[in-house]
Each structure stands twice: as C-alpha cells, then as structure tokens.
Amino acid sequence: AASDSNMIRATLFPGDGIGPEIAESVKQVFKVADVPIEWEEHFVGTEIDPRTQSFLTWESLESVRQNKVGLKGPMATPIGKGHRSLNLTLRKELNLYANVRPCYSLPGYKTKYDDVDLITIRENTEGEYSGLEHQVVRGVVESLKIITRQASLRVAEYAFHYAKTHGRERVSAIHKANIMQKTDGLFLKCCREVAEKYPEITYEEVVIDNCCMMLVKNPALFDVLVMPNLYGDIISDLCAGGIALAEAVHGSAPDIAGKNLANPTALLLSAVTMLRHLDLHDKADKIQDAVLKTIAEGKYRTGDLGGKSTTTDFTKAICDHI
Amino acid sequence: AASDSNMIRATLFPGDGIGPEIAESVKQVFKVADVPIEWEEHFVGTEIDPRTQSFLTWESLESVRQNKVGLKGPMATPIGKGHRSLNLTLRKELNLYANVRPCYSLPGYKTKYDDVDLITIRENTEGEYSGLEHQVVRGVVESLKIITRQASLRVAEYAFHYAKTHGRERVSAIHKANIMQKTDGLFLKCCREVAEKYPEITYEEVVIDNCCMMLVKNPALFDVLVMPNLYGDIISDLCAGGIALAEAVHGSAPDIAGKNLANPTALLLSAVTMLRHLDLHDKADKIQDAVLKTIAEGKYRTGDLGGKSTTTDFTKAICDHI
Ligand SMILES: CC(C)[C@H](C(=O)O)[C@@H](O)C(=O)O
Ligand SMILES: CC(C)[C@H](C(=O)O)[C@@H](O)C(=O)O
Numbered sequence: 001a002a003s004d005s006n007m008i009r010a011t012l013f014p015g016d017g018i019g020p021e022i023a024e025s026v027k028q029v030f031k032v033a034d035v036p037i038e039w040e041e042h043f044v045g046t047e048i049d050p051r052t053q054s055f056l057t058w059e060s061l062e063s064v065r066q067n068k069v070g071l072k073g074p075m076a077t078p079i080g081k082g083h084r085s086l087n088l089t090l091r092k093e094l095n096l097y098a099n100v101r102p103c104y105s106l107p108g109y110k111t112k113y114d115d116v117d118l119i120t121i122r123e124n125t126e127g128e129y130s131g132l133e134h135q136v137v138r139g140v141v142e143s144l145k146i147i148t149r150q151a152s153l154r155v156a157e158y159a160f161h162y163a164k165t166h167g168r169e170r171v172s173a174i175h176k177a178n179i180m181q182k183t184d185g186l187f188l189k190c191c192r193e194v195a196e197k198y199p200e201i202t203y204e205e206v207v208i209d210n211c212c213m214m215l216v217k218n219p220a221l222f223d224v225l226v227m228p229n230l231y232g233d234i235i236s237d238l239c240a241g242g243i244a245l246a247e248a249v250h251g252s253a254p255d256i257a258g259k260n261l262a263n264p265t266a267l268l269l270s271a272v273t274m275l276r277h278l279d280l281h282d283k284a285d286k287i288q289d290a291v292l293k294t295i296a297e298g299k300y301r302t303g304d305l306g307g308k309s310t311t312t313d314f315t316k317a318i319c320d321h322i
Numbered sequence: 323a324a325s326d327s328n329m330i331r332a333t334l335f336p337g338d339g340i341g342p343e344i345a346e347s348v349k350q351v352f353k354v355a356d357v358p359i360e361w362e363e364h365f366v367g368t369e370i371d372p373r374t375q376s377f378l379t380w381e382s383l384e385s386v387r388q389n390k391v392g393l394k395g396p397m398a399t400p401i402g403k404g405h406r407s408l409n410l411t412l413r414k415e416l417n418l419y420a421n422v423r424p425c426y427s428l429p430g431y432k433t434k435y436d437d438v439d440l441i442t443i444r445e446n447t448e449g450e451y452s453g454l455e456h457q458v459v460r461g462v463v464e465s466l467k468i469i470t471r472q473a474s475l476r477v478a479e480y481a482f483h484y485a486k487t488h489g490r491e492r493v494s495a496i497h498k499a500n501i502m503q504k505t506d507g508l509f510l511k512c513c514r515e516v517a518e519k520y521p522e523i524t525y526e527e528v529v530i531d532n533c534c535m536m537l538v539k540n541p542a543l544f545d546v547l548v549m550p551n552l553y554g555d556i557i558s559d560l561c562a563g564g565i566a567l568a569e570a571v572h573g574s575a576p577d578i579a580g581k582n583l584a585n586p587t588a589l590l591l592s593a594v595t596m597l598r599h600l601d602l603h604d605k606a607d608k609i610q611d612a613v614l615k616t617i618a619e620g621k622y623r624t625g626d627l628g629g630k631s632t633t634t635d636f637t638k639a640i641c642d643h644i
Contacts, residue, residue, distance in 0.1 A: 085500065112434045112538075128467070133504035139471035143505040145450070149461035176552070178407065182455035183465040209559035210573075216538060216560055230498070234556060237531035238538055251532075 007038040008278060011063040015073030016044060017252025018262035023073050025264035025315040026271045029290070032319040035275065035283045040067065044075060044086060054089040061093050071274050073267055074252035088131075091124050097151060098158040099124040099232060102273070103219075103239040106265075108296025109305060118222040120239065121162065122232020123155040123187075129229045147183040147228065152190035159191075159226035160198045170202040171195070174211050174227035174235065187228055212238060260310040263302040265291060268318070290321035329360040330600060333385040337395030338366060339574025340584035345395050347586035347637040348593045351612070354641040357597065357605045362389065366397060366408060376411040383415050393596050395589055396574035410453075413446050419473060420480040421446040421554060424595070425541075425561040428587075430618025431627060440544045442561065443484065444554020445477040445509075451551045469505040469550065474512035481513075481548035482520045492524040493517070496533050496549035496557065509550055534560060578625075582632040585624040587613060590640070612643035 014023035030037060042060035051058040064070045075086040090096065099122040105114050132144040156173075163171050173191040177184035188205055195203035206214070208231050214221055215238055225235065256262060268291050275284035294300055300317040301307025309317075336345035352359060364382035373380040386392040397408040412418065421444040427436050454466040478495075485493050495513040499506035510527055517525035528536070530553050536543055537560055547557065578584060590613050597606035616622055622639040623629025631639075 088501075128498075129501055133502065135504065136468075139508075141469050141504045141508050143467045143469075143502045145465045145467065146458075147463050147465075176450075176555075179410075179451055179552075180455060180465045182457065182463045186461075186463050209555045212534070212556050212560040230501075233498075233531045234534055238534040238560065 007036050008069070009038050009040055009067045010274070011060070011067050011070035012039040012041045013060065013070065013072040013075070014041065014043065015075045015252060017074055017076060017254045017257040019073030019075070019252055021258070021260065021262050021311050022264035022267045023071075025311055025318075026071065026267055028315055029268060029287055029318055029322070030271070033283055033286050033290075033322045035280065035287075052084075052089055052093065054084040054086055056086055056089050056093075061090075064094055069274060069278060071267070071271050076252040076254065088129065095125065097123065097125050098155050099236075100162070100273075101232075101236040101239070102269075103236070106295050107292055108298065109301075113219050116219045116239075118219060118239065119162065119166075119168070119224045120232055120236045121155065121159045121224065121226045122236065123151055123226075123228050124232070125229075126151050127183075127229030145180070145183050145228075145230075147186050149186060149190060152187045153194060156191045156194040156226060159224055160194050160201055163201050163224045164198060168201070168224050170204065170223040171198075172211070172222060172225050173203070173205045174208050174225055174231050175205060176208050176231075177205075178207060184228065191226065208235075211235065215239065260312060261303055262311050263304050264311060264315060265295070286322055287318075290318045293321050294318045329358050330391070331360050331362055331389045332596070333382070333389050333392035334361040334363045335382065335392065335394040335397070336363065336365065337397045337574060339396055339398060339576045339579040341395030341397070341574055343580070343582065343584050343633050344586035344589045345393075347633060347640075348393065348589055350637055351590060351609055351640055351644070352593070355605055355608050355612075355644045357602065357609075374406075374411055374415065376406040376408055378408055378411050378415075383412075386416055391596060391600060393589070393593050398574045398576065410451065417447065419445065419447050420477050421558075422484070422595075423554075423558040423561070424591075425558070428617050429614055430620065431623075435541050438541045438561075440541060440561065441484065441488075441490070441546045442554055442558045443477065443481045443546065443548045444558065445473055445549065445551050446554070447551075448473050449505075449551030467502070467505055467550075467552075469508050471508060471512060474509045475516060478513045478516040478548060481546055482516050482523055485523050485546045486520060490523070490546050492526065492545040493520075494533070494544060494547050495525070495527045496530050496547055496553050497527060498530050498553075499527075500529060506550065513548065530557075533557065537561065582634060583625055584633050585626050586633060586637060587617070608644055609640075612640045615643050616640045 012023060014020040027039065040063050042057065042063055045055045045057045048055060049057050052061060101120045103120065104117040105111065126146045126148060128143070128145045130144050130146045133141065135141050159171050173188055175184040175188055177188050212235070215235065219239065227235065253262060268287065272284045272288045294314065294317045295305065300309040300314045302309055302311065302314055334345060336342040349361065362385050364379065364385055367377045367379045370377060371379050374383060423442045425442065426439040427433065448468045448470060450467045452466050452468045454468070455463065457463050481493050495510055497506040497510055499510050534557070537557070541561065549557065575584060590609065594606045594610045616636065616639045617627065622631040622636045624631055624633065624636055
C-alpha cells in the first residue's frame with residue numbers, strides 16, 4: 001500500500017498458533033475504528049536467520065527498529081538447540097527492557113477476583129535470563145543470575161514514571177533479597193534510589209513468596225509491581241490465571257489454533273496500549289470500550305469465558321459497538 | 323523429666339513471633355491425646371553461636387540429630403550480615419533435602435478453591451539458595467544457581483516414593499528449562515530417570531509460570547509437585563494463599579505475636595505429619611480429626627478464618643473433641 005503521510009507505520013507480528021486469527025481480529029477492529037495505522041506484517045521465518053541466530057528474520061527486526069512501534073502476537077519457543085528463543089531475541093535485539101503487563105478484572109465478567117487493577121513491570125534483559133550456564137564438573141551445573149545497576153535503575157525509573165503519569169499511588173518492588181542479598185539486594189538499592197525522586201509515590205518491598213500468597217488472597221492490595229526478570233515471568237502468569245486476563249501473557253495455544261475459537265481480547269488490549277503509547281487516546285478509548293462492553297453484555301463470548309462464540313463473531317460484535 | 327522408655331524424644335523449636343503460642347497449643351493437644359512424645363524444647367539463641375554461625379545453638383542441632391525427629395515453629399530470618407539464616411542453617415546442617423508441604427482444602431471452611439489436595443516437594447539444599455554471590459565489577463553482581471545430579475535424583479526419588487506410598491497418581495516436575503536449559507534441564511533429566519522406575523505413577527513436566535497460572539485457575543489439576551528450591555518457595559506460598567492453609571509455610575507474624583490470636587492449625591497439622599513419620603497413625607488420625615472437626619463446625623475459629631476465638635479457646639475446642 002502506498003504510504004499515506006497521515007498514517008503511522010507499525011510492525012505487526014501475528015506470531016504462531018492462534019496468533020494469525022487474533023491478529024486478524026485486531027486488524028478488522030482497527031479498520032472499523034478508523035485508526036490511522038498502516039501495518040507492516042512480519043511472520044516468524046521457517047529457517048534460522050544467521051543474522052539473528054533465530055527464526056526471526058533480520059528484516060522483521062529492522063521493521064520494528066524503524067517504525068519504533070509494533071504489536072506482537074504469541075510466539076511459541078521451540079525447544080531445541082542451535083537457535084535463540086524468539087521472545088528472548090526480540091527483547092534483546094530491540095532492548096525491550098521493561099515488560100509491562102496490566103492485569104485487571106473485566107467489568108461484567110465474574111471471576112474469583114474482582115476489583116483487580118494492577119500492573120506488573122518486569123525487567124526484561126538480564127537476571128536469570130542471562131543465558132550464562134555451564135557444567136562445573138560432571139553432575140554439577142550452574143547458571144548465573146546477573147543484576148546490574150544500570151538495568152535496575154532503568155526499570156525502576158520506568159516503573160515510577162509509569163506510576164506518576166498513570167495516576168497510580170504505589171510501587172512495590174518484588175525480591176528475594178533475604179536469600180540473594182547481593183543480586184536482589186542491588187535491585188532493591190536501585191529501586192530505593194529512584195523512589196526518593198518520587199516522594200508522591202508510596203514505595204514498599206515485598207518478598208516474592210509472600211507476594212504470591214497475597215496476590216492469591218487479595219490481589220486488590222497491589223498497584224504497580226516492579227521486579228527482576230524471572231519473578232516477573234512468574235507473577236504476570238499468576239495474575240493472568242486468577243483474573244480474567246493480562247495482556248499478551250498467553251501463549252500460542254496450538255490446541256485450538258486455526259479453529260476460530262481463540263479469544264482476541266488480550267491482543268486487542270495490547271493494541272489499545274500501543275495506541276496510548278502513540279497518544280491516540282480517542283481511538284484507544286473507543287476500542288477498549290467496545291471490547292469491554294461486548295464482554296460485559298455477555299451475548300458474544302469465546303469458550304474460555306464460558307461462551308460459544310467464534311473469534312469472528314466476537315470480533316464482529318466489537319466492531320458493531322464501535 | 324525422667325525419660326520413660328516408652329516415650330519417644332522429639333525436639334521442639336517453638337520459634338519466634340507467634341511460635342511459642344502455637345507450640346503451646348501443640349503440647350496441650352498432644353497431652354490430651356496421650357501421645358507418647360517427650361519434647362526437648364530448644365529456643366533460638368540471642369547471640370550468634372560460633373559453631374553454627376547463626377542464632378541457632380549447637381545444642382539444639384545436636385538434639386535433632388540425636389532424636390532424628392523434631393517439630394519446628396516459624397523462625398524469622400533477621401536481615402543483616404555476619405550470620406546465616408536460621409531456616410537455611412537448619413536445612414543445611416541437618417541435610418533436610420526435601421521440604422514437603424501438603425496443601426488441602428479444609429472441609430467445611432469455604433475458600434475460593436475446593437477439592438484441593440496437593441503436595442509440594444521442594445529441593446531444599448541447593449539451587450538459588452547456594453549462597454554463592456559476588457560483585458563482578460562495580461554495578462554488576464551475580465548469584466549462582468547450582469543444580470547437581472545427586473541432589474536432584476535424591477529429591478525426585480523422594481517424590482516418587484512419596485507418591486507411591488501415599489496412594490498418589492501423578493508427579494509433576496516444575497521447571498523453567500526453556501530458559502535455564504542446563505540447570506533446570508539437569509533437574510528434569512534426573513526426574514525422568516526416576517520416573518522410569520515408577521511406571522505406575524504418571525509423570526509430567528510443567529513450566530513454572532504456566533504452573534502458577536494453572537494453580538490459581540484450578541489447583542485440583544495437581545497431585546504431587548517436585549521442584550528446585552526457589553520454585554518450591556514460591557509455589558508453596560502461592561498454594562498457602564489460595565487454599566485454607568499449607569503446613570508450616572507461614573511466618574512468625576510479629577504483628578499478632580503474644581496476643582493469643584494466632585491460628586495453631588498449620589503447626590498442629592505439621593505435628594500430625596511428624597506422628598505419621600513415627601508410625602503413630604492412630605494418634606495422628608485422632609488429632610487431625612479433632613482439628614478438622616473444630617474448624618468445620620465453625621463455632622471456634624481464629625481471626626484469620628473469619629472467627630473471633632483466641633488461640634487458647636480454639637485449642638480447648640480441639641482438646642474437647644479428642
Ligand atoms: C516463552 C518464554 C521464554 C517467556 C518468558 O519466560 O519470558 C514467556 O513465559 C513470557 O512470560 O513471555
Ligand atoms: C524465610 C526464608 C529463608 C524461607 C525460604 O525462602 O525458604 C521461607 O520463605 C520458607 O519458604 O521457608
């Protein structure tokens with residue numbers, strides 16, 4: 001398509017499994033809502049690209065680098081050697097250092113938990129994901145968890161800035177510094193330093209195991225959570241399990257792929273976040289309202305929410321609301 | 323007390339915070355149930371014992387080593403340097419390599435989850451708890467996660483043997499081997515080896531983040547879970563939050579200590595497990611029944627379960643049921 005100067009170019013990774021179906025849903029909704037975005041679609045390659053050492057093509061990474069904004073569907077990480085995980089490659093190559101996953105109750109859809117509205121902000125470039133592992137002697141292996149002052153300050157700054165600009169009141173740093181005094185200790189030290197610059201935001205520290213217990217008992221206790229990589233992986237999934245959904249946390253669900261059964265809500269709300277990032281707040285509101293209304297009405301819901309609708313029916317209902 | 327030859331000597335660590343109150347409750351219940359146990363009580367010291375490098379006295383460790391059985395209340399780990407964590411010292415010195423935490427719904431006490439009956443078995447001597455950490459350069463620290471074939475086989479063997487001897491059907495190994503291919507990879511390899519010796523037990527592998535999501539959605543999916551140290555720490559607390567209680571997972575609750583408000587159930591059920599370990603099954607059944615009945619009736623419940631009873635009232639109600 002010829003580039004219209006009023007259009008914003010954004011990269012779209014439909015991903016695999018249910019990815020293409022839910023990406024289709026996003027494209028339709030964006031069209032109906034007249035969102036001035038021109039997608040540059042990139043699929044995961046079928047062979048390893050030597051320039052990225054993974055199934056992600058160099059061109060697809062270049063596309064995000066150039067457009068500076070993109071939307072990503074689920075990507076299964078094939079287990080095996082000789083290539084890097086897709087998600088990890090993306091994070092590293094694009095330096096996506098803060099993984100932000102909002103998590104809230106969907107109005108009108110009853111779950112075990114109501115009134116949840118929290119944001120997990122996960123450091124996404126180091127920690128237990130360093131990739132540094134080796135065998136010390138036969139039968140003894142070790143992996144390195146790396147925490148740096150630079151990356152910790154950066155994600156802490158992100159969290160506090162996010163809290164301040166989004167009307168949030170509290171930032172909780174999640175850690176296990178009673179055991180990992182040096183690594184998690186440094187992470188906390190950096191959070192404290194940043195906290196001092198934001199006296200209007202309450203700062204607290206919660207041990208990871210205790211945090212999980214509290215999240216299951218009463219997730220409404222939390223507001224913004226910031227944490228090292230692995231804890232973020234665990235906690236964002238924990239939240240996604242209990243509450244209706246957390247954005248873009250789900251996988252590629254190969255079991256229902258291609259069957260028109262997938263729920264595109266998470267990707268749609270990710271897309272809404274993307275619109276807010278682009279300051280297209282009116283479009284973001286419009287789409288978010290339509291999604292939430294459709295779910296609240298309950299007439300069209302996909303199987304995971306107890307309904308019988310197909311992906312296309314559900315998408316159509318959202319489009320009708322716009 | 324003069325040692326009666328029919329009595330079994332067991333070490334009791336009341337611990338701190340609410341520890342002494344709930345330990346008192348256990349002692350009373352044991353007396354009423356005529357349990358042939360003679361307690362050797364050991365408190366946490368007020369100074370560092372150079373022989374243990376912690377606030378645990380050498381004598382207390384010797385006591386458990388000699389008696390080979392003991393019951394431990396909560397112990398807060400004071401944050402600071404120059405001494406080792408109490409829990410870690412106990413685990414290391416006594417080589418407590420498998421931390422077994424049952425987790426089940428209490429009949430008659432409604433929570434968000436019913437029909438939960440799972441056991442977490444946590445490797446308890448290595449992994450992220452190695453204590454090996456250092457600064458690489460200014461602003462860059464690392465901690466080592468150590469996984470050994472020996473400790474992994476040992477805890478896997480424990481889990482499968484436990485499953486087999488307790489009428490359990492399934493063992494799930496929890497891991498993050500898609501990221502920590504070498505360390506968690508070795509852990510899984512060992513679990514698989516042991517699984518082959520137990521063809522009657524179903525074996526599966528679940529990624530830690532996915533496991534947390536499933537636990538929050540539907541904990542009844544799980545039976546026996548075996549995992550490296552940190553994941554066990556997180557998952558056992560997660561379970562304790564959602565379900566009525568998991569044994570001995572709670573902390574020392576300094577906020578309600580000394581107020582006669584603590585719920586002794588977790589320590590009592592730990593004590594029941596200890597009795598089973600000693601093959602005192604009739605006593606174990608008697609006490610367990612009395613505890614569960616008291617809670618199910620609902621007349622005497624402590625504050626954490628929505629009641630107004632004191633620790634002593636609740637204990638008395640249990641004693642009356644025996
Ligand atoms: C697929 C996997 C590498 C990834 C992670 O561990 O970060 C996923 O669990 C996630 O949370 O995005
Ligand atoms: C207090 C702490 C050292 C301990 C641990 O992390 O193992 C506790 O959380 C536990 O689960 O027993």
